[in-house]
Amino acid sequence: MSSEATAGAHAGDHGDGHGDGHGHHGPKWLAHHFDTPAQQFDAAKLGMWVFLAQELLFFSGLFVAYGVYRSWYPEMFKAASHQLDKIMGGTNTIVLLFSSFTAAMAVRSSQLGKQKETGRYLLVTILCAFGFLVIKYFEYQHKFEAGLLPSRYFHPHMDHLVAGSAPLPANTGTFFGIYFMMTGVHGVHVIVGIGVLIWIYLRNQRGDFSKEFFTPVDIAALYWHLVDLVWIYLFPLLYLV
Amino acid sequence: MAAITTTPGAHHDAEDPNASFLEKKGLMSWLVTLDHKRIGIMYLISVMIAFALGGIFALLVRAELLTQGKTLMDADTYNKMFSLHGVVMVFLFIIPSIPAAMGNIILPIQLGAKDVAFPRLNLLSLYIYWFGACFGLYSMINGGVDTGWTFYTPYSSSDPALGGVGSSTSVIPMTLAAFIMGFSSILTGVNFIATVHKMRAPGLTWRRLTLFTWALYSTSIIQVLATPVLAITLLLLTMERFLGLGIFDPRLGGDPVLFQHFFWFYSHPAVYIMIVPGMGVVSDIIATFSRREPVGYMAIAASSLGLALLGFLVWGHHLFVAGMSEYATMVFSALTFLVAIPSGVKVFNWVATLYKGSISLQSPMLWALSFIFLFTIGGLTGLFLGMLAVDVHLHDTYFVVAHFHYVMVGGTVMGFVGGLHYWWPKFTGKMYDEAPAKAGWFFVFVGFNITFIAQFIMGSRGMPRRYYDYLPEYEIFHQISTVGSWVLGFGFVIILYVLVKSLMSGKPAPRNPWGSAALEFQTPTPPPTFNFVKDPVLTRGQYDYQLATEDELYEGFDDPLFPGIRGGKPAAKPAAAAEGEKE
Numbered sequence: 001m002s003s004e005a006t007a008g009a010h011a012g013d014h015g016d017g018h019g020d021g022h023g024h025h026g027p028k029w030l031a032h033h034f035d036t037p038a039q040q041f042d043a044a045k046l047g048m049w050v051f052l053a054q055e056l057l058f059f060s061g062l063f064v065a066y067g068v069y070r071s072w073y074p075e076m077f078k079a080a081s082h083q084l085d086k087i088m089g090g091t092n093t094i095v096l097l098f099s100s101f102t103a104a105m106a107v108r109s110s111q112l113g114k115q116k117e118t119g120r121y122l123l124v125t126i127l128c129a130f131g132f133l134v135i136k137y138f139e140y141q142h143k144f145e146a147g148l149l150p151s152r153y154f155h156p157h158m159d160h161l162v163a164g165s166a167p168l169p170a171n172t173g174t175f176f177g178i179y180f181m182m183t184g185v186h187g188v189h190v191i192v193g194i195g196v197l198i199w200i201y202l203r204n205q206r207g208d209f210s211k212e213f214f215t216p217v218d219i220a221a222l223y224w225h226l227v228d229l230v231w232i233y234l235f236p237l238l239y240l241v
Numbered sequence: 242m243a244a245i246t247t248t249p250g251a252h253h254d255a256e257d258p259n260a261s262f263l264e265k266k267g268l269m270s271w272l273v274t275l276d277h278k279r280i281g282i283m284y285l286i287s288v289m290i291a292f293a294l295g296g297i298f299a300l301l302v303r304a305e306l307l308t309q310g311k312t313l314m315d316a317d318t319y320n321k322m323f324s325l326h327g328v329v330m331v332f333l334f335i336i337p338s339i340p341a342a343m344g345n346i347i348l349p350i351q352l353g354a355k356d357v358a359f360p361r362l363n364l365l366s367l368y369i370y371w372f373g374a375c376f377g378l379y380s381m382i383n384g385g386v387d388t389g390w391t392f393y394t395p396y397s398s399s400d401p402a403l404g405g406v407g408s409s410t411s412v413i414p415m416t417l418a419a420f421i422m423g424f425s426s427i428l429t430g431v432n433f434i435a436t437v438h439k440m441r442a443p444g445l446t447w448r449r450l451t452l453f454t455w456a457l458y459s460t461s462i463i464q465v466l467a468t469p470v471l472a473i474t475l476l477l478l479t480m481e482r483f484l485g486l487g488i489f490d491p492r493l494g495g496d497p498v499l500f501q502h503f504f505w506f507y508s509h510p511a512v513y514i515m516i517v518p519g520m521g522v523v524s525d526i527i528a529t530f531s532r533r534e535p536v537g538y539m540a541i542a543a544s545s546l547g548l549a550l551l552g553f554l555v556w557g558h559h560l561f562v563a564g565m566s567e568y569a570t571m572v573f574s575a576l577t578f579l580v581a582i583p584s585g586v587k588v589f590n591w592v593a594t595l596y597k598g599s600i601s602l603q604s605p606m607l608w609a610l611s612f613i614f615l616f617t618i619g620g621l622t623g624l625f626l627g628m629l630a631v632d633v634h635l636h637d638t639y640f641v642v643a644h645f646h647y648v649m650v651g652g653t654v655m656g657f658v659g660g661l662h663y664w665w666p667k668f669t670g671k672m673y674d675e676a677p678a679k680a681g682w683f684f685v686f687v688g689f690n691i692t693f694i695a696q697f698i699m700g701s702r703g704m705p706r707r708y709y710d711y712l713p714e715y716e717i718f719h720q721i722s723t724v725g726s727w728v729l730g731f732g733f734v735i736i737l738y739v740l741v742k743s744l745m746s747g748k749p750a751p752r753n754p755w756g757s758a759a760l761e762f763q764t765p766t767p768p769p770t771f772n773f774v775k776d777p778v779l780t781r782g783q784y785d786y787q788l789a790t791e792d793e794l795y796e797g798f799d800d801p802l803f804p805g806i807r808g809g810k811p812a813a814k815p816a817a818a819a820e821g822e823k824e
Contacts, residue, residue, distance in 0.1 A: 152485020
């Protein structure tokens with residue numbers, strides 16, 4: 001009985017407040033099927049977190065494959081990881097960490113309604129993302145030249161290997177199969193992130209966001225943090241074994 | 242007033258907001274719609290086409306096995322037929338059938354919401370599904386696949402064109418098709434989770450959700466957590482074939498069994514993506530046609546979540562003979578038995594709901610009852626397969642085939658077709674003819690049992706699955722099974738006829754043809770674009786036949802238009818109870 005009473009009270013509130021949900025009943029950014037801005041924000045946030053959980057599980061398959069092969073061929077992993085460029089990887093880690101920071105600052109300034117500042121932070125984030133890809137490009141190029149490719153195409157050229165490196169054991173191609181899959185899938189996420197951030201940047205310049213409505217900036221930054229987070233795991237696992 | 246009270250509200254839309262969602266005409270109005278009901282109907286049409294296609298493949302497979310040796314097609318074609326049957330049925334029909342089609346139409350209405358939380362995402366997931374289906378069609382036209390729906394490595398990952406010894410069929414487009422459709426499934430899951438959490442009408446507490454909603458919520462959790470693992474697995478498989486990663490292909494130092502672990506980490510939970518929504522449909526149908534609150538409501542709801550959770554812990558039982566350590570097999574065997582607990586909870590609660598219920602045997606109820614019957618057989622035979630020693634004998638025999646058809650067809654298809662009949666009047670606005678609908682059910686039910694009981698027997702006698710040819714002692718079972726498949730197919734033809742006839746010349750459906758207390762039957766038929774004329778506020782549960790008013794329960798009942806529908810007075814006097822609800 002008590003729950004019915006509560007529901008009745010709730011019903012009263014609803015009647016007084018926003019009974020009309022069908023027409024145009026709020027700010028223009030409030031979608032037709034939501035009753036309140038808070039409901040819209042909460043739904044978006046929850047949806048994004050659930051999506052991010054999905055992303056983690058998507059990467060988890062790669063991490064499991066990594067774990068399995070690392071436990072089977074520890075020497076091979078050790079030798080192969082020396083062929084990766086720690087300087088470039090480290091630089092990329094810093095670039096991504098910094099871009100995550102600027103993404104967070106973009107959310108902050110958007111919450112405060114500082115449109116110009118938001119735009120600048122978003123721009124820096126996008127530039128960092130491009131910077132990441134450029135560095136990645138040089139890394140990949142070196143691997144291609146050295147013949148350090150997935151198993152079927154794995155033909156290392158001794159003169160291109162890192163000086164003083166130990167001879168590469170059998171199955172080293174598997175390491176590079178995993179390397180290219182992990183960094184490749186992550187790279188696709190970076191590219192998607194660039195697209196999302198550019199879209200958010202354009203919307204910000206158009207004046208879509210305000211102190212009251214900054215959900216898309218928030219959501220996009222969450223995604224970007226995930227991209228950063230995955231790299232923070234990839235870097236030590238692949239480069240610093 | 243009604244126990245589900247409404248609040249007044251003005252409407253400023255240019256179009257009449259109370260017009261039915263089917264009102265707008267024209268192809269474009271469908272293709273760009275954000276209305277969950279229209280998206281659901283497009284899904285419904287798509288999955289039914291897929292079902293017909295998969296069914297035709299099944300009939301061809303059975304026809305080939307009618308006699309020993311070559312009957313209809315050569316061995317390569319046969320391999321493609323059973324693979325395509327599996328791929329189409331699993332990825333194009335079973336997984337999206339109830340959640341994406343019926344869930345989309347009914348879930349937001351049962352929540353008293355105007356739409357799902359992310360309508361654009363919803364449309365996107367439909368387009369992704371179509372995009373994936375195009376890849377699948379391309380693969381079929383391009384010769385199909387002969388790997389089975391499981392795409393086991395190294396057969397699938399090793400390309401003869403590159404010196405391998407595996408399948409030379411178009412594996413890559415089919416794998417990509419499943420990969421892409423996985424995203425559709427994930428996005429639907431994300432959408433439903435946010436919708437159930439954030440879009441419920443005032444007064445609709447978690448304890449007042451319908452069991453269909455609970456089932457879809459549990460399913461969504463599995464979709465979000467399991468599907469990405471399949472996605473990455475299939476991506477790895479594609480890349481293995483394409484770039485030779487060396488992860489699954491033993492020639493390159495990879496481990497083909499790792500693929501099976503990855504694959505079943507998705508595909509075993511996927512079994513619950515297939516069965517749990519069907520259980521939700523059945524729970525709703527049984528409550529409505531017994532005119533009773535489901536016994537152990539919270540137990541049924543919790544067991545849906547329990548199945549979702551346990552589904553992640555049992556994948557290893559697919560690998561008992563694939564070379565796991567014996568301790569791992571023991572643990573997986575024990576965990577597998579745990580699945581019996583939530584399944585049993587559900588079955589006993591449904592039966593308890595029927596006990597002393599006021600049962601009316603309309604066609605949706607027949608489907609729901611046959612669901613219980615078939616699912617029980619499917620579940621109990623699962624115990625044989627979960628048992629280590631017995632599984633060694635039964636592994637990859639027709640016993641397994643019959644088992645999973647009892648669970649997946651007996652579960653999903655019974656739930657799907659039952660739900661289709663149950664909600665058909667609601668979302669088409671038309672009634673169907675009860676007598677031929679019952680006949681269709683009869684043929685499906687009988688045909689199904691003939692087909693698969695024969696397979697249980699020959700499987701237990703050692704007939705392996707997937708084989709093109711067999712020894713003479715199995716011939717009689719194959720013939721019984723094939724004849725059964727024709728009866729089964731004939732049943733579906735009748736159902737198709739009933740539904741098409743209903744669309745062409747069906748009588749207009751009343752608001753509440755079954756006298757249900759649930760929210761979706763309190764809104765006009767077919768529902769307006771925003772689902773309700775006025776925003777609903779719930780003051781009772783959706784199964785509360787004690788508190789539901791006569792107004793809510795009896796429109797359509799004893800209607801001269803529908804003489805077939807059982808009339809009578811409610812078990813409890815609702816008027817007095819409803820009196821207290823007046824505002």
